[in-house]
Amino acid sequence: MSVTLRPMQEQDIAEGFALSQQLKWPHRREDWLQAWQHGKGMVALEGDTVIGTVLCWPWGGQLAMVGLVIVDERLQGKGIGKALMSAILSQLEGCNVRLHATEMGKGLYEKYGFTAIGMIHQHQTPFLPVLQARALPPGWHIRPATENDLPAITALDKAANGMYRPQLFADLLVSGSPEVLTDATGTIQAVAVKRHFGRGYAIGPILGYQEERVCDLVAHHLSRLAGEFVRVDCDATLPFSKWLTGCGLAVVDAPVLMVRGTPWQPEPGGPQTFGLMTQAMG
The missing domain is CATH 3.40.630.30 (Gcn5-related N-acetyltransferase (GNAT))
Known part of the structure; x- marks a missing residue:
């Protein structure tokens, strides 16, 4: 399987929305669009099909958020999430980076130097x-x-x-x-x-x-x-x-608040x- 990465474009929002539906996340297409308009992202592609997403929001240049990290459920465990995280974090050098992790994703983020510092109640x-x-x-x-x-x-x-x-x-x-x-x-x-x-x-x-x-x-x-x-x-x-x-x-739900920096x-x-x-x- 050949996987390529490129910056997220507006045309990718429909496929990002479909991936979040796999996870039964509640986001509407409008929520995806708003998130992308205020940030930037990367997508993983198999051919022309989006199989993974990640977005970030460098709010002011010193503190950034990372989120909407999703990999197609058929292709998890193949290093796609790791490749997406490496790509997005390379754009955030010098930032303190914050994210909210599911239990499933916590281990991946720890490998990138993120530390759990709290919890969010949904x-x-x-x-x-x-x-x-x-x-x-x-x-x-x-x-x-x-x-x-x-x-x-x-x-x-x-x-x-x-x-x-x-x-x-x-x-x-x-x-x-x-x-x-x-x-x-x-x-x-x-x-x-x-x-x-x-x-x-x-x-x-x-x-x-x-x-x-x-x-x-x-x-x-x-x-x-x-x-x-x-x-x-x-x-x-x-x-x-x-x-x-x-x-x-x-x-x-109670995701974990994690910080790198x-x-x-x-x-x-x-x-x-x-x-x-x-x-x-x-």
Whole structure:
């Protein structure tokens, strides 16, 4: 069998989607397209057929995510995943690289110097129960994000996780429903994006300073999604994860957070990441 690698092109998205369907991953074609538009990838080919994929997102040049690592189930164990990882990591020299690994993939990533540093809880429900919005502190407000908010949101995101993603948040203003929580001075204290993803809706990225206030903002989104499929991916160690479970979003998977390089450390008292964009994109 002769396998070749080349950069991923938009025309490859349909075959990437088909590979993810083999694994019963929930991604839609639209989710693949959005992921590719904000990153870059490699595909493995047998003849003209895509038999493997990998994508990366060098968010700002210092920290990168790797994800959507898939090999056709008929051809696993033949070194294709290793070849794809070698190819994508060669484009990320000098970056601290982060990914979320399944148990099946963890061993491969360890061979490339990745170390497990945590766990993500994938919360979801196929039918969200009726939930009430929460009362806000006096003078605090929830409102839709606007283009004028992008610099503040981008700065909040970078302080929380080290990733510089202005183009992503500009996209989410159009493709999603980002909302911000402001304090009595009008300063943004949290942001959460509701958007179509997979089998229904995802809420993420979710960023903020105080967990209670972040719950206020997320509850605002959830109060308008009764009966819908809803998903949130968050750090397993946060009390926020238990709060989501109490809202009816069960933990259905727990991928391992792995890093090659120096793990990001947010400043004490600074903002945190409470919910991911996706497990692949961070």
